Amino acid sequence: MKLLKVIGLGLACFASTAFAASGELVINSMHSDPTSKKAFETILSEFKKEHANINVKVNTIDHESYKVQIRTWLPNNPPDVATWFAGNRAKFFVEKNLVEPLDDVFSATAGQFSAGALSAISFNGKKYLMPTNYYHWGFYYRKDLFQKAGINAAPKTWDELLSAAQKLKAAGITPIAIGTKQAWPAAAWFDFINMRVNGYAFHMNLLAGKGSYSSPEVKKTMATWAQLVKVGAFPETAAAMTWQEASALMWQGKAAMYLMGNFISSEIPSAVKAQVEFFPFPTIDPKIPTAQVAPTDVYFIPAKAKNKANAKLFMSFLARADIQQKYNEVTGLLPVNTQAKIDTKNSFLKSGQQILGQATGLSQFFDRDAEPEVAKVGMDGFVEFLRHPDRTDAILNRIETTRKRVHR
């Protein structure tokens, strides 16, 4: 299959150079999982209906290969449209002048995208990326287990979360599920606590490489997190489990809460579906305005694309509320265009739209906001921290050393 894709990609590149004038549009997509592929095909057929004269070619490449290969084809032989992530991951390419600005495209949909969403796709005052969907993060929890442990309401503050953890622990239930075999789930905790303790601006500045990880502010973040670790809120087997395996703990009734992205809501087994509900990450310091984590998927036009006119047509198409609505009816994610409607019967989506709409800032997730190297050292450090909160200083110093080297 992969070989076929590679050959397809090769042919597509060849074809695009050969017949540039005849209304081609080559799209490289990393959305290879069945759901997002189907979502993309849905809107693509719509686009073909509207623009019958454009010959659209799509190369779908699996996610991990795409991330490596984009570095080869983007500077040399790019498609006309490509998928990517918002935030710093895109900034890297924008700074190398590999991405076409889209300000003219956005002028048609002015006012339909929130300021939070636009900040994630703008660099140096220009808009470069077309956001199609994002999703929210927060706590998924078992109502029945909360009741069993004598907790009456979902925690709204950090103290309530701590006391809930203690009560669950006393009732013999693992308070919070987490699987850190792949390190990223641990980073969500850092993102949220840091944004709640030090604020959105501090967090984004830190992850952009401009702040110090060994600063008193970050130490305060870790000290807050350590309170929960020391209660024994996380399973000691976390490092041997993937995030899916850890979610099984919750479905089996062994764990009560899980800090996760909304993609988990489609995996809840029907047997426990009625018991699983959502609450947003609690407030820690009431003086700090609430920001959220909302990884955003985007499309962009490479600077060296051959059919830019067609690509811009496609971008204006993607910006439309009706298209974003159709797209996300299939993906189950939230449309970024605020005029697109969502399925109001889905309580998770409703809470998501609500918290993202009210958020004063949206971060993309630790490993998208920080440079890859800093992200790797950071996430490995957080996994270590979950087992050894006493090593905080050494861990922070290690991240800081890497940050200094990367951003020297």
Add this chain to the structure above:
Amino acid sequence: MAGSLSFMQRRDHKTAWRFLAPSLFLYSLYVIFPIFFSMYLSLTQWDGVSSQVLPLCIGSDSSCFQNFIDLWQDDVFWMSLKNNIAWLLFFSLSAPLGLALALLFHVKARAASFYKSLLFMPMVFSLVVVGTIWSWFLQPEFGLVEFLLKGVGLLGAGENFTMMASERWATAGLIAAAAWPHAAYCMVLYLAGLSNLQKNVIEAAEIEGVSKWQMLWFIILPMLRPATIIVVIVTMIGALRAFDLISIMTAGGPANSSNVLALYMYQQTFENFRYGYGAAISVVLFAISLLLILLYLKQTLKDETGRS
């Protein structure tokens, strides 16, 4: 005869080179060239995107060997190196295990071939499959090992089997998983060696009335020497290039405690996009492999020539 080859000899040499040319060409293209190219890359800070790749010391005041200086100060590098040494030490236990299995099943019986096939099976699996199976075995909460330990009462009801979540023991779990197919491989190499033993020597020894241990130690093992050389080399290489299994089972975690050089090189190069740094790790790994294998081959050749 020094210095003067006969006409026939010279023609033979030419023919030999002609036959060698295609494979020499491919070998240079895919093996020799990448080795030297990696060495070159290790002096740069290539990010995989920029079209110009110059060594660090050209046009700037940093050292050409900055990547190696960074490596020296990199805790994860030392952790990986330490784990590679653990792999070299403990992974090589699969060689005597393979020998024991080979001795056990080197009999002509239908049952023996059945067991041999069973034992050889993991060798046929891809290491990715082996890794997946073993991560299921060693899984806390849902794994087979936890289930068995709970069954015999070694683990209490509320306890979990935490080997793969432990910084100290994760590498042990990985080596155990890797030894499973590798012992089978060693067994096959030794079985081949055993079927080539000189029967008259063994018969003579039997007539002389040597004990079983003397037979093994003084007769069979020396005659298995060619097989042993191969086994030691593939085991050393196997331990040094351990990668797929670790990537599948722990991805080097928890917190890099089970990382090894090959995986760390991959992570730095293709996940962090530090091609130069990754190349520097590969150069170190290459130097270690080369050194170990040269030392071993030199020792072996010395023994061989000393004997004949």
